[in-house]
Amino acid sequence: MSGVQGVERAVVTGVAGFIGSHLAEALMLQGVNVVGIDRRSPSCDPMAAGNLENVLGRRGFQLVEGDLGELDLGPLTEGASVVFHLAGVPGVRPSWGERFGDYLASNVMATQRLLEACVSTGVPRMVLASSSSVYGNSVGRPSREEDLPFPLSPYGVTKLAAERLSLSYAVRQDTPLSVVALRYFTVYGPRQRPDMAIGRVLRSVLTGHPLRLYGDGVQRRDFTYVGDAVAATMAASLAPAQAEVVNIGGGRSVSMLDVLACAAQVTGREVPVLRDARQLGDVDATEADLTRARDLLGYEPSTPLAEGMSQQWKWISS
Numbered sequence: 001m002s003g004v005q006g007v008e009r010a011v012v013t014g015v016a017g018f019i020g021s022h023l024a025e026a027l028m029l030q031g032v033n034v035v036g037i038d039r040r041s042p043s044c045d046p047m048a049a050g051n052l053e054n055v056l057g058r059r060g061f062q063l064v065e066g067d068l069g070e071l072d073l074g075p076l077t078e079g080a081s082v083v084f085h086l087a088g089v090p091g092v093r094p095s096w097g098e099r100f101g102d103y104l105a106s107n108v109m110a111t112q113r114l115l116e117a118c119v120s121t122g123v124p125r126m127v128l129a130s131s132s133s134v135y136g137n138s139v140g141r142p143s144r145e146e147d148l149p150f151p152l153s154p155y156g157v158t159k160l161a162a163e164r165l166s167l168s169y170a171v172r173q174d175t176p177l178s179v180v181a182l183r184y185f186t187v188y189g190p191r192q193r194p195d196m197a198i199g200r201v202l203r204s205v206l207t208g209h210p211l212r213l214y215g216d217g218v219q220r221r222d223f224t225y226v227g228d229a230v231a232a233t234m235a236a237s238l239a240p241a242q243a244e245v246v247n248i249g250g251g252r253s254v255s256m257l258d259v260l261a262c263a264a265q266v267t268g269r270e271v272p273v274l275r276d277a278r279q280l281g282d283v284d285a286t287e288a289d290l291t292r293a294r295d296l297l298g299y300e301p302s303t304p305l306a307e308g309m310s311q312q313w314k315w316i317s318s
């Protein structure tokens, strides 16, 4: 997989988040100067502080605290070879109801502001964090990028809107901007958001508080280790593409019951479980067809679930 050779300066939005903070670290290891943007401040948000502890204060890293809906983005994107746009409000369940305005503002309106800034400052590449949730239910085989998207949650709708919006900028004739939108399939690993499944499972083992298992446990997910997702994201910065959508998955789909069994194996303890109703917007199964990721990015997921979960367990239990 190609790296980021030649990239001197990159912008990472959502840098205080789970995937963004790993990406910033990996870029800096390759000598890239990173301008990280996030509205969460490490001075008042302990999770953001923890995520950023390996990069804050390091030479070559600049943190800009603020909302993408308000910041003056022109000076921040000026001179960047690539903008990694990972900021967004994630999560399927809370996207129903009151909070939808924030999803719309952060996932769609903020993306439009950033795209305008990229066009006005001549940024050649944006890599956008899209999501497997744009697909809705898989159709009995791994989802391919050309499948008709059918998001089953307001969150998925905003991710699809951001993706399509970005591609519409990328095919404009009057700008050098190109876009690779990565449809991440359930990313996990150290620093995973606390609302996500594998983290909730491992925390239940640690605390003994029962895990709320939504539905019957046979729902399947394609879990992607964060190191693999980051490698793909870096490769997308230089991939030969004008306006592309690419699946990024872990290489296999497993059920929640398999996750519980794997967690028991990794931790040596049973997971206490409390059955609960299936949640609105949850899909039955996700699975990525990785043909395009292999062809365009040279991507090959390399971290099996047990190994990735064991890394996350070490992080959670420390």
Ligand code: NAD
Residues within 6 Å of the ligand: 013, 014, 015, 016, 017, 018, 019, 020, 037, 038, 039, 040, 066, 067, 068, 069, 085, 086, 087, 088, 089, 090, 091, 105, 106, 110, 129, 130, 131, 132, 159, 183, 184, 185, 186, 187, 188, 193
């Ligand atoms: P995260 O919540 O840990 O990180 C997102 C960061 O974006 C947060 O730190 C947040 O403060 C910041 N942010 C949100 N709105 C902002 C705004 N308006 N201005 C400035 N900063 C803002 O989420 P994550 O799990 O790291 O996900 C990163 C991206 O990947 C998101 O766009 C998400 O939709 C997408 N994604 C994640 C997964 C996954 O499994 N984690 C799967 C598919 C897609």
